[in-house]
Amino acid sequence: MSDLTQTDTPPRSFVDRALDPKALATLALIGLLLLLPLGAGGYLVYSLSLCFANAIGVLSVSVLVRYGGEVSIGHSFFVALGAYAVAILEKQAGVGLMVSLPVAALAGLVGGIVFAYPSRRLSGIYLAVSTMALALALPEILIHSEKFTGGFEGLYVALDPLPGLPKASQRYYLAFGLLVLICLALVRLRRSPQGLALLMARAHPRAAEAFGITRGWARISVFALSAMLASISGAVVAVASSAVSPNSFTLWSAIFLLVGSVVSLNGLTLVPALVGGAFLTLVPNYLAGAGDWVPVIYGAVLLGVTLAVNSASDIRRILSRGGRS
């Protein structure tokens, strides 16, 4: 609800905006990440490419939470849709990411619409339950459509998006560029009438209906948008890790996407997305020795952050009340 009431700061001059410390920090971060592959080792560049791809996935879940007020534990399905779209198009038609990325995005969009349609009029828990079914159905679909998906073993993605350039750095810049582009697009959406309409349909459904925005329409569009972002993330993951297999798209990976989104406080800008993506990509790497502790840690973090965020508003309210009286 705060999303809707929080009004934008009045438009300022370009110089003012460029000197805003927050914007400066983001720009500095972008600059740093742009220069990083020149000096860093191959493994770091590879992990960061995956991290950017996961950050897009985290954004897709955050969009659903922020604009739709819904939670999905089935976004692994749409991530897989994008990843397999890239892999299958490469195998069957021999085309690279430049052709398959739009196809993946479209597949995610259509998939999202088809999936969200049945629960358009219902409360969010039905969506959560059906996304769980979606995540559980995915592995068996992938494994048993061997002809297209390669079954258990999955498929390789070998084609370079931009032939001729060094492999590692083009993957890195491609993932990073897409992430930045999506963040910019989300900022535009937030300021656009369409974005406001979606937020209003969530916060004040009756008022929104009076303006001709139906809740069902808003639900479907938010879910479709989110699914499309997830598919784009999947396409980038496929290219960045050069392989797709059913193991990477389970209920757990969908829950981890949600954990990433919760850890990033459902933020829709670059820094939170990177935090969520890094949490998903880097934590398992550093915790490789922790083995069975990983679900416990993720669960505790998910629980802790959710509790803290929701109680934080309480504490703040108590504090501000105390201040006023």
Added chain:
Amino acid sequence: MLKTLVGDLPPLLWSGIVSGCLYGLGALGLVMIYKSSRVVNFAHGNLAGLAAFLVYGFSSGGLANLSWGGAVATAVALVACIAVLSYALIAPIVFKSDLASTIATLGIGLVLQGAIQLVFGAEIVNLDLPIPRFGVSFAGVRITSYDLTVLAVTLLIIGSLFLVIERTRLGIAFRATSSNPFASRVCGLDLRRVHLFAWLVSAVLGLVAALLIVPTTFLSSTTVSSFMLQAFTAAVVGGFASLPGAALGGILVGIATNLFSFYVSPEFMNTFLLVVILVTLNFFPDGLLARRSGGRV
């Protein structure tokens, strides 16, 4: 063709009803919690799985060497503690946001799942019921002692749950809370107590369902939670807010999945359940019992 159909169908229906009872028990636990506290408890299956492992651990010598009954009693006590603890964890946000509390239960589920793996590792074990084995054939259907146990336990549990909810003060409080939490609070009801009642009952139902379902397969860290989708589907088919609906939904889902895996393909079971959920949501958004049950809570 028709003859094989006549021969195949009764056993399929029978075993569908038996496994459906178990899905129904799982769904009842979900619906109890959802009705009272508006939280979808995604940790339900993980807790039930842990419960089955606790019974195994206490009866096999892994944790202790108790009799089966003693192991079950200890497991019930422990599971009740975990249920209370889980509710206590999400209690601060339960009235604030359904969404946040639902996400929090996912966190609890992850922790419980991790706990199973930490304590019991990747063990794959058998956990049978201590019942005499016998079976009779009746009209082409083989009825085993296991089937009869499942039916008896389910009827007993549903019957006593019905009595508690219909006849006791706690049951009235539960019904009041599920139909209008605000008004119940105004009338002086302690909603937390009702929530705790629902969470405890749900945990015990999960344990019973887990103990009954494990003998049909084996017990590994993911066995029980893999049946969660059936329970969720049963709850959705029943309307998610109706206890009789959950029981009926369980049986329908049991029969439908049995027929599907026999006649179509056992490999696409989860996909089939996904389609059942989506079709139900589209055509019977309030569950199959919606029209008949009316305003009764």
